[in-house]
Amino acid sequence: MSKKLTGKAFDSKIFTRLMGFAKIYRKEFVISTLAAIILSLVSVARPILLKEIVQTYFENKDKEGILYFSLLMCAFLLVEVFLQALFIYKVNWLGQHIIKDIRVKLQKHMLHFKMAYFDKSSVGKLVTRLVSDTETIAQFFGEGLFMIISDLLKMVVVAVVMLFMNWKLALIAFIILPILIYATKLFQIAIKSSFQEVRTQVANLNGFVQERVTGMNIVQLFNREKLEFENFVKINDKHKKAHIRTVWYYSIFFPVAEILSSIAVGLMVWYGGLDIVNSGITNAGEIIAFIMMSQMLFRPLRQIADKFNTLQMGMVAGDRVFEILDTESQITKTGNVKASHFKGDISFKNVHFSYIKGEEVLKGINLDVKAGETVAIVGATGAGKSTIINLVNRFYEINEGEICIDNHNIEQYTLQSLRNQIAVVLQDVFLFSDTIFNNIVLNKKEITLEEVKKAAEEIGIHEFIMSLPDNYNYNVKERGAMLSSGQRQLIAFLRAYVSKPSVLILDEATSSIDSYSEKLIQDATDKITKYQTSIIIAHRLTTVKKADIIIVMDKGEIVEQGSHIELLEKDGYYKTLYDMQFVNEVA
Missing domain, CATH: 3.40.50.300 (P-loop containing nucleotide triphosphate hydrolases)
Incomplete structure (x- = not known):
């Protein structure tokens, strides 16, 4: 499985193989999924309650009603915090157990490789596969897949509530979505290629350092300290440039996404305000609720690009790990005679x-x-x-x-x-x-x-x-x-x-x-x-x-x-x- 990934978020074959490691943890998988679903429903309760407080109890100056709904908001907030904590713990627990299993399988597989495989393979790259790449796979579960599912569910629920509450304000908010989605797609493709370069440079750096530390006596014996330092500086510079390229994409995307989100909020306030002045159907409570829900809609969309990047990083890391797992370089084990002792002929x-x-x-x-x-x-x-x-x-x-x-x-x-x-x-x-x-x-x-x-x-x-x-x-x-x-x-x-x-x-x-x-x-x-x-x-x-x-x-x-x-x-x-x-x- 050495083929390169495309710009799509994930490769179905790699995704299926990674999910295969989660089968034995069905309980945690189900708990994480249920927590994500309930969390998406609970998260919209606060904006709805806030709308009710402003629209009904502020206007009627109902102190008891304000207190009751404020306490109710606090209760929903505590439930949301608990579900969020449970969700984060379970998905990261799942990720760490899965990479433990992958590392065990990978190490066991490598232990039985022919010497010819190690003769041709870089130790630094093998270490990168076993340590760094598997850690990235953990992020695939802990910070990628389940977070994306949770955010998508939350966005769907928020969008439905917005349409039900005031479809005109909702459509104004949705005008920005296609632009933001397109910007997210461009960012996703760019950051994916940048990550591949980062992983390549990490492997090169690991290999270089491992060889020079192991052979330090040769480096010093032949007075190569200056030359090897210059070589290290060059490799380290490539590593730095690969990371800076990633930072550059982040520094462009997030301000653009923030500006687009602010424009959407401004348009909703402008339209809602005019509608109130003209004695329309909009009220102040809805505008406040929409401002709150717009953040719940746009913030996950901004972050989802980064999480798609994490998802892709996990895919690339999975591809590299599976490439070794799929390597057939073992000595043929067809023998069934157990040698308890040799005469020695x-x-x-x-x-x-x-x-x-x-x-x-x-x-x-x-x-x-x-x-x-x-x-x-x-x-x-x-x-x-x-x-x-x-x-x-x-x-x-x-x-x-x-x-x-x-x-x-x-x-x-x-x-x-x-x-x-x-x-x-x-x-x-x-x-x-x-x-x-x-x-x-x-x-x-x-x-x-x-x-x-x-x-x-x-x-x-x-x-x-x-x-x-x-x-x-x-x-x-x-x-x-x-x-x-x-x-x-x-x-x-x-x-x-x-x-x-x-x-x-x-x-x-x-x-x-x-x-x-x-x-x-x-x-x-x-x-x-x-x-x-x-x-x-x-x-x-x-x-x-x-x-x-x-x-x-x-x-x-x-x-x-x-x-x-x-x-x-x-x-x-x-x-x-x-x-x-x-x-x-x-x-």
Whole structure:
């Protein structure tokens, strides 16, 4: 649903989908509607009572009648206030509950997107869809749809009462309506296009700020502060201009609407006054009532343009949110085999894969890994090493071929059970802004603190964690900013270790840490790889040398495989890599 909205107030398909979220809140929907209907009827009571006071009791100087009707007006005013409060509360309550449901559905949908979707999508724009756009949908209900319905009902009731009370004065008031309606239509179309530009600039601003804050170390390291500030000023200026354009339309429309309303009031007073002087049917009470009712007729019409704008904003936001909800980018979940434990036999059979259509990254990979083996994959950057582990976890779907674990195609396993049996330690470790303990167990309640401490002692990092303030309750802040890269690697390795995986994958897990941290991880690796199938992508000599088999990749193909000694004796591609990268390391 990526088509653009037209100048009309709403798109019927989007409107229907948005209203579909209100079905489970029928009670609040009915209460809001009834409150709007009753409110429209009660609101005209005061002008009618005021007319009666002026026309009957002022002329007869009836003090008791004046007091009685004045108290009656106060009573109707209190009822109106109560209904208005009930109406506003219910429609906003409804809006907030609906966007809660939409956000839950949208977040759940996004959580299962393929990695390829996030590779191509701006984080800032996705955040805008999930936070800002959904909030705009709440306004669609709270300040748009129901308010328009309430105002329209009130205008209809007021118009009918005016015609019944004095049709000539009513027609004079109605003369202005076509002009005001036309001005409202022009404003609605103009403000809608302006809002679309505002939302675009908000998404661009969010994306720009998110990227620069995340990559602040690169900005400062390469002295880009001035350049990035200038870029920010340009984007912020576009954002400002988009908002000013909206303000410009408001500043024109509302004074024009106010002038037209005042002209209508002036015409009614002029005609009514002449009619009284000429001893016509008009009386002073009617003129006062008409002045009061004209405001009840014109003020909602002036405001209804703004509310139609809110309605349109909700439509545009709904279109953008539904565009993501309608995106089919999930991994195919046809498997029904639950993997409780893997022996660890892994097989690649003629696997072809490309991130971009027509540009193959893997070109017919054939690979067999036996249960319990430790396999190292080496090769130059871009050879396809990391792609292999992405495919084992089904982060991406292959173009051709088959990947099997324990003689079952991985597509036959349920996605959750497959990933539960595979633990991955990446080169770029991601930690949440949370405690060390929660970052290790990832809120898995079955893993206790005692189990984590025991695992940490086994791999030798318990003392490091205990040296931190609050120990395992130490908050590492966003992306683990309070820890060094080596410490983050140790936490990530412990996270993989306590999950007790059937298959362990280390992707350059020791490439950015100090020798001491590497020693800790190497000791832990020796322990865990005794019982699990392990795939290690690494450049460090110690890791590669200990592997049962080394796979050498180049340009998406396996060019050599064998043990460390066997590959050195071949004097081929691996030997060249060894001479270039490992010759200076201590064996």
